[in-house]
Amino acid sequence: MTTEATLPSTSASPTARQVWTRSRGIALALVLLLAAAVAIAVIRSDARHGELDPRSADPNGSRAVAELLADRGVDTRVVTTLDEAAAAAGPDTTLLVAVPDLLTPRQQSRLHSAFAGSGGRTVLVAAGSASVERLAPGVTADPATSLDSTLSPDCGLPAARRAGTADTGGVRYTTTHLDADQCYPSQRLATLLRIPDTSEDGDTVVLGAPDILLNDRLDEQGNASLALQLLGSRPHLVWYLPTLADDSPLEEDERGFFDLLPPGWLWGTLQLFFAAALAALWRARRLGPLVPEKLPVAIRASETVEGRARLYRKANARDRAAAALRSTTRTRLAPLVGVTVAQAHTPEALLPALSAHLHGDAQSLHTLLFGPPPGDDAALIALADRLDALEREVRRP
Numbered sequence: 001m002t003t004e005a006t007l008p009s010t011s012a013s014p015t016a017r018q019v020w021t022r023s024r025g026i027a028l029a030l031v032l033l034l035a036a037a038v039a040i041a042v043i044r045s046d047a048r049h050g051e052l053d054p055r056s057a058d059p060n061g062s063r064a065v066a067e068l069l070a071d072r073g074v075d076t077r078v079v080t081t082l083d084e085a086a087a088a089a090g091p092d093t094t095l096l097v098a099v100p101d102l103l104t105p106r107q108q109s110r111l112h113s114a115f116a117g118s119g120g121r122t123v124l125v126a127a128g129s130a131s132v133e134r135l136a137p138g139v140t141a142d143p144a145t146s147l148d149s150t151l152s153p154d155c156g157l158p159a160a161r162r163a164g165t166a167d168t169g170g171v172r173y174t175t176t177h178l179d180a181d182q183c184y185p186s187q188r189l190a191t192l193l194r195i196p197d198t199s200e201d202g203d204t205v206v207l208g209a210p211d212i213l214l215n216d217r218l219d220e221q222g223n224a225s226l227a228l229q230l231l232g233s234r235p236h237l238v239w240y241l242p243t244l245a246d247d248s249p250l251e252e253d254e255r256g257f258f259d260l261l262p263p264g265w266l267w268g269t270l271q272l273f274f275a276a277a278l279a280a281l282w283r284a285r286r287l288g289p290l291v292p293e294k295l296p297v298a299i300r301a302s303e304t305v306e307g308r309a310r311l312y313r314k315a316n317a318r319d320r321a322a323a324a325l326r327s328t329t330r331t332r333l334a335p336l337v338g339v340t341v342a343q344a345h346t347p348e349a350l351l352p353a354l355s356a357h358l359h360g361d362a363q364s365l366h367t368l369l370f371g372p373p374p375g376d377d378a379a380l381i382a383l384a385d386r387l388d389a390l391e392r393e394v395r396r397p
Contacts, residue, residue: 026279037268052098052125052210054078054239059216062239065227069237072228076237082107088238091119091201094231095238098210100124100131102242108134119202121233125210126171136195136204142172146186149211150221155183157194159229163222168192170209184208205230318380319373326369329387336394357394365390 050056054066054076066076079085082103085095095115097103103111112135115122124132129141146169153160160166160183172189175182179198182190191208207230212223231237312321327345334344337357343349347370355362368390374380 022283026283033272052213053241057215059214061215062213064215064218065213065224065231066237066239068224068228069232072232074232074235074237076239078239078241080241080243082111082242085238085240086111086114088236089114089118089120090236092234093118093236093238094121094123094234095240096123096125096231097127097135097240097242098125099242100127100135103131105134107242111135112137115202117197117202119197121203121205121230123205123207123230125207125213127206128171132173132206136193136206138176139193139195139206140174142174142189144172145170146172146189146191146208148186149209151184151186151191153183154185155181155190157181157183157192159226160184160192163226163229166222166226167211167217167220168208168226170211172208173206313377318375318377322373322380322383325384325387329391330369332391333394354394 050058051060052062054062055078057063069076077088079088085097088095097111100108108131122135124135127135127141129143132139132141149167149169150165151167151169152165153163155161160181166184168184168191169186170191172186172191173193174189175193175195177195179196181192181194183192183194184190193206194203195206196203211217212227218224218227309321312318330344330350331341333354334341334350337350337353339350339353347366350369351362351365354365358365368383368386374383
């Protein structure tokens with residue numbers, strides 16, 4: 001049994017080292033982009049730590065207003081679950097919802113049902129269109145926010161008139177309630193609404209910005225006065241800090257993984273996907289016919305033959321080497337004995353013509369030109385010598 005020779009590879013596929021050299025720039029850019037995204041996320045996470053938390057003394061915390069309320073006899077209790085917030089409903093309680101947009105639609109509806117008609121006050125801080133329409137029916141958030149932070153009351157609400165100018169500029173609202181107090185307008189849209197409860201003494205206050213509650217803004221304008229009047233009308237203040245970890249057993253429409261991701265991250269992921277696709281199209285090999293290229297240096301034929309012979313020897317491909325020698329010899333002998341090149345590899349056409357030219361034994365010629373492969377290297381060398389001798393004899397005048 002003979003072994004097939006392993007032909008030398010003519011593939012132009014790049015090696016692993018070449019792939020790394022070409023793609024390391026893109027890989028470095030992706031690593032830097034990922035590191036920047038993680039750094040921004042960490043910075044933003046640290047910046048939001050304790051925001052609007054009445055226990056936090058950070059600049060974005062609200063401990064100062066909680067201390068002032070305590071001096072006026074108002075106790076502040078922080079809750080982080082919907083069950084605790086709903087259970088606190090009552091005529092002597094003010095509920096402040098710090099981030100209403102974190103609540104799911106079902107949570108928003110449940111919270112509104114718990115406080116509607118309870119006689120208490122609900123304060124919604126910077127509620128967007130995702131939450132204000134359920135927590136305060138009849139109120140709509142305008143997509144454009146206020147360009148000015150400090151605004152004048154321009155309404156008849158006593159608390160606003162006593163406080164004067166305040167930093168309420170943020171989300172702007174419109175309402176269908178004719179008896180609502182629309183204060184601190186920005187381009188004729190209110191940034192503070194007070195909507196009375198028609199059945200009880202309760203009301204809902206929608207505040208366009210959290211600035212009047214922050215530690216570092218409380219002493220500016222009339223922020224402290226407005227905050228104390230809005231949150232100090234009842235002896236009890238329940239400060240609701242919604243969290244994504246609120247897993248109330250009554251919650252049926254829990255958010256999925258993609259609902260918990262900010263929209264910016266999804267858009268950024270889509271951009272990265274298109275960037276990766278474009279990079280792949282740019283760097284990928286194009287399909288098409290092979291195009292010969294000029295060699296950078298001239299290689300002598302003898303070196304090519306020697307290199308091919310070394311490959312045959314390394315693979316023990318004596319059969320392939322013998323077949324190549326016999327085929328080349330037959331091709332050169334055919335025109336000398338009057339046989340076409342197409343018939344050179346057919347024993348029935350080549351051997352009779354060759355025997356007539358040499359007056360030799362056709363059987364020995366058949367073994368020499370079409371016989372089995374040699375069994376060892378010595379036999380292969382002997383075959384090459386005999387083929388050379390045959391060709392010299394045919395060429396002899």
